[in-house]
Amino acid sequence: MILVHCNPPNPEQLWEMFKDQLSEDFMRIPGMTKDLAYQLAYASIVRKLINYGKNINTDFPSMPKIDLDKVAKEKEKLNQSKHVKKSDEEERDLTTVRIQYDPVWKLKEEILCDWKGRGIFYKARIVRIVQYEDEPVYVVNYPGYRHADEKVLQSDAFNRFLPMTDENVQKVNVGYFESAKKVAEEKRKSKGSIARGGSIGRRSVAVAKDTPVRRGRPPGKSSIKRGRDSVKRSDSNSTASLIDSFMPGAELGAKRPKIGRQGDMNTSEGSVVPATPESESPEDAENTGTLPKKLKEIFEMDRHRVEIDYKLPVIPARFSVKYIINGFIDLLKESGDEDQTRLDEAKCANSSIIPDKSLINCAVLVVEELLRCFDDSTVEKLLYYYEKPYFESLSKVSCSLQRRSMKILKKSRKRQMNQLTGK
Incomplete structure (x- = not known):
């Protein structure tokens, strides 16, 4: 131009x-x-x-x-x-x-395809053939599975495609059922090993470490697997039996047993389980204070299902800790009312053995303080690191009050035992 x-x-x-x-x-x-x-x-x-x-x-x-x-x-x-x-x-x-690449598969041809190269063949159909860098690419659709179309290069199709013949179908079905049976057997063994572990203490946690879920995990990694896709929903019946045994009057109108007499009182040393490192595995050890035996078992079972079995708790819970403890407090107060009735009868009969109501009052005080300590431990986990020292200093006062209440409870129990034995 x-x-x-x-x-x-x-x-x-x-x-x-x-x-x-x-x-x-x-x-x-x-x-x-x-x-x-x-x-x-x-x-x-x-x-x-x-x-x-x-x-x-x-x-x-x-x-x-x-x-x-x-x-x-x-x-x-x-x-x-x-x-x-x-x-x-x-x-x-x-x-x-x-x-x-011989043979070359045709459009709309039915084949047996190795799904994602994992050794499990499914019936499939070639719905489209496209060209990618001078190599055919087969778009495979699995009937009955939405959004499961897969693109397979012809170089890979030679190893992943099988002709749709009776012999191949029978061979694939046998391999599929054997694989499914193997997976089911592994799950059954892992569940059985946990069930045979007995109480959820050191032994059950050690058995759970050998399950296929945890086997092969590199050391030093956290045992908690995060994310909703990586966990399952926990069965709401998992702790139902423990809750029912701890709360016999959970159902409306159920009659609760009275524990006014000394023989019915469940305040022995075996009724509480101190949360020390000896009662838990080292990696699961946590300062949970002094819990009743049944509540301790519920706590350990729930923790085991979340951290070991990777399950999510069912929200809302069937029974909250507050509901359980308040139910136990009501049970103690009802027993105290019964003791008051017997006290009036003893006064009328000029009996020398007079029930000690302070035992019930002290037990109620201990349980109320237990609920408060449970709330304090929950709140402590939500605090910032610079807020925790001040909070811990306040919590020590509550713990000391709980220890004093336990001493008073033991003295009252000993005094009532002396009255019953005539010493």
Whole structure:
């Protein structure tokens, strides 16, 4: 366009300056030489000048001379050599494909496909065939499974596809059922090993470490697996039996047993379980204070199911800790009312043995303080690290009060035992 409309005085200098840029497109052709690329670029300029009614030899005598026919023949030779080379490569590629990828599966053909290369074959259908870098890609659909289409390269299809024959179907079904049976057997053994562990103490945690879920876990990793996709829902009946045994009057209208007499009181040392490192595994050890035996078992079972079995608790809980402890307090107060009735009867009969009501009152105080300590331990986990020291100093007062209440409870129990034995 510059030569046509501007008539520059030295057009040959323009050509020397821009011939590399003008020949870039031709240089990208495989097998192209630099001189031939210059000639092709110069020939295209000459042809454009001819279209505008210009002649390179007469209108621009200072420009280099060129033979268009000779350049055309050179280009034709290059195209022929390129075509021969491409034909040889295609023939070699087709031979390789016939050797490596035979047979070639057809569109809408039913096959048996190894799902994601895991060794389990499912019935499938080829719903689409696309081309990816000179290699066919089969889009496989599994009937009955939505959004499960899979793309399989032909190089992978040779190992993952099986023809739909009776023999292959029977072989695949046998392998599928054996695999499912093996998985079910492993789950059954893991559950059985946990069930045989007895109480949820050191022994059950040690047995659970050998389950397939935990086997092979590298040391030093946390045993808690986070995320909702990685855990299951906990069975709400898992702790129901323990709760029912601890709360016999959980159902509406159920009659609760009275524990006013000393023989019915469950305040012996065996009724509480101190939460010391000896009663738990080292990795699960936690300061839980002094808990009643049944409440301790519920606590350990729930923790075992969350941290070992990777299950989520059912929310809301069937019975909260507050509900259980308040129920026990009501039970103690009802027993205290019964003791008051017997006290009135003893006064009327001038009996020498008078029930000690302070025993019930002290037990109620201990249980109420237990609920408060449970709430304190929950709140402590929600505090920032710089708030915890001040909170712990306040909690020590409550713990000391609980210890004093326990001492008073033991003294009252001993005094009542002396009254009953006549000492």
